[in-house]
Amino acid sequence: MDNQKHKVILNMYDLSQGMAKQFSPMFLGKQIEAIWHTGIVVYGKEYYFGGGICAQPPKSTIYGYPIEERELGETDKPQHEFESFLRDISFNYTMEKYDLFTNNCNNFTNECALYLVGKGIPENIIGLPKEFLNTQLGQMLKPIIVQITNRQSEAQTENFNEPQPQQQPSQSFQNMNSQQVNQMQPQPQQPVLLNLKVQPSHQSQQHQQIAISNQQQQITNTNVASIEDWDMFFCLIESSPQCIINFYTDSEDCKTIKQQFHKLSLNLCNINFYDVNCQKARIIADSLQINEFPTFIFYEYGQVKERWTSNNQNTLIDNIQQQLK
Structure with a gap:
């Protein structure tokens, strides 16, 4: 039996990217350090809930580098037992059951901590997202947080409910997550943009309209957040290192380019x-x-870098590429 002790660490990331700390005194009258995303680090891996239960090398996830690493204690549970436990609870942590308020990454790490060291993560971390997002500032920052959680969902495939071999449980878990790890690797930006260039079409106008209609129905996943009022607009552009905004109406010209915008x-x-x-x-x-x-309009920390009016998809791609050079 494996009696080795394994250190258990809580990696803590800020989903608001520093904005909660910056704006909370102004809007709430008190400072909130961060809107926490957390992952459990043990056995040389970081386990977290991101559209499914995932595992990667520590500090290599889409959340960047943790702003705090908090030691929770030690566990004598072997790795294969913990990963068997993860498969047992996986039905609670799927993309469909993810909820920003009630079933998020912090609920997952809390359950893991209880299993590994017999105590949960700090209560203020678990309750903060719901408390904060119900405030005016929380509603202003919610689009950014939703964007990040959408990205993690897009990057994951849920495999934990598949039947697992009885032998070598740790190895089967490793194989199962290798595909997830590969999918989480950053994609080359320039080639992706170039491949989205619009080629001349020989379709009839009727066929083009059908293709556009089908495309509109298929785009259900997106990292585009909608801005609905001036306060939200000002807050988001001032705090975003780089952002692009599509100002549109319900016209046909706008609907066509909107699909490409969502793809990008x-x-x-x-x-x-x-x-x-x-x-x-x-x-x-x-x-x-x-x-x-x-x-x-393309902004960098609130400053206009480029502005244009066009429904040409290649113009959109070219202008974004120019700003990324």
């Missing part, structure tokens, strides 16, 4: 993608003197 958001995880429906948020369009649609 899934491939470029280092840029925040937002859109503004100018028929609903007229005050934003009027304030920025946007009278033609679709209009795109």
Whole structure:
């Protein structure tokens, strides 16, 4: 029997990317350090809930580098027993059951900590997302947090409910997660953009309309967050290192380019993608003197780097590439 002690560490990441700490005194009258995402580090791996139960080398996830590493204690449970436990609870931690308020990464790490060391993670970490996101500031930052959680869901496949071999349980878990780890690796940005270039089409106009209609129905996953009021707009562009905003209406020209915009958001995880429906948020369009649609603006920390009006998909791609050089 394996009696070796294994250190258990809680890696803590800030989903708000520093904005909760920056803006909370102004909006809440008190400072909130972060909106926590957590992962459990043990046996040389980091286990976390991201569209399914996942495992990667520590500090190599899409969340970047943890802002705090908190030691929870030691466990004498062998790795294969813990990974068997993960398979037993996997039905509770699927993409479909993920909930930003009630069933998130912190609920998962809390259950793991209870199993490994007999005590959970700090209560303030578990309760903070719901408490914070119910505030005005929380609603302003929610699009960014949703973008991050959407990215993790897009990157994962749920395999834990598949039958597992009885022999060598640790090895089977490792094989099962190797595909997940590969899918989490950053994708080359430039080739992805170039491959999305629009080629001349010889389809009839009727066939093109059918293709566009089918494409609109298929795009259900996106990293584009909608901005609905001026306060949210100001907060997000000021705090985003790089972001691009699509100002659109319900016209056919806008609908066509909107599909490409959503596709790009899934491939470029280092840029925040937002859109503004100018028929609903007229005050934003009027304030920025946007009278033609679709209009795109590329910002860096609130500063306009590029602005153009076009429904040409290649123009959209070229302008984004130019800003990323």
